[in-house]
Amino acid sequence: MKIALFATCIVDAMYPRVAQATVQILERLGHEVVFPAGQACCGQMHVNSGYLREALPVVENHVRTFEAGFAAGEYDVAVAPSGSCVASVRHQHGMVARWAEEHEVKGADPTLAARADAVARRTYELAQLLTDVLGVTDAAAQLGSYLPARITYHPSCHGMRVLRLGDRQRSLLRTVEALDVVDLPEADQCCGFGGTFSVKNADVSSAMLADKVANICGTGAAACAGGDASCLMHIGGGLSRERRTTASGAPVRTVHLAEVLASTRENPLAVDGELALASGAKRGAR
Secondary structure (H helix, E strand, O other): EEEEEEHHHHHHHHHHHHHHHHHHHHHOOOOOOOOOOOOOOOOOHHHOOOHHHHHHHHHHHHHHHHHHHOOOOOOOOEEEEOHHHHHHHHHHHHHHHHHHHHHOOOOOOOOHHHHHHHHHOEEEEHHHHHHHOOOOOOOOHHHEEEEEEEEOOOOOOOHHHHOOOOOOOHHOOOOOOEEEEEEEOOOOOOOOOOOOOHHHHHHHHHHHHHHHHHHHHHHOOEEEEOOHOOOHHHHHHHHOOOOEEEOOOOOEEEHHHHHHEEEEEOOOOOOOOOOOOOOOOOOOOO
């Protein structure tokens, strides 16, 4: 299968290793990964802040870029290592297009809504693509995923509540060889990022983050995994500011789902400064 990588702004600008890990995983399965050069922001921040008019050209660019590749047969589906950005493509793009048509925005394309819906139907979050389309149910057996570490897992709000990813990400993590996944108390509670929410409501956001950080550190895990770089950036900032460390003295950190799945025996992801964790990683455990 040919797969288009929708890298997303924050991954492209700040966490390119997540995009690289995504490509490694898909190529390991034998698929070809294409990077549409015209891609940019999905417009989620604009829409969430109520700037629908400003979001319109952003949506138009995304639709135009990805539909061209679909039409030319350059790829079959698109994937992003971000539940929030895929949620925007699937649930906001068509809405913005219909809003523009309803309000007779000058220059609005009356075909945009249908085109946006067509692109949305072929766009997947990483865990969604792996499980629902590519049939990955055992990361160790099918991807060679290996990580002797103790981690906990935070499900992002958009992935959980908008895309309804359910247990897809967590289930994949639990099949990584040697990985010990411990439950996160109040895992379904928001970390407090929410894009511009963390800026416009800084005090509330900080309080929510403090609760999340305390729950993560209470698990004894060396890292918190998740599927959205934006949430992990926010959580990682909180962990860093509070100087949270593991039993070995290494900083508690965040890791993206893609990085964990891309980790192998030959090239394992460093989590606690060392390969194995003093906090009780279970070698050979599934």
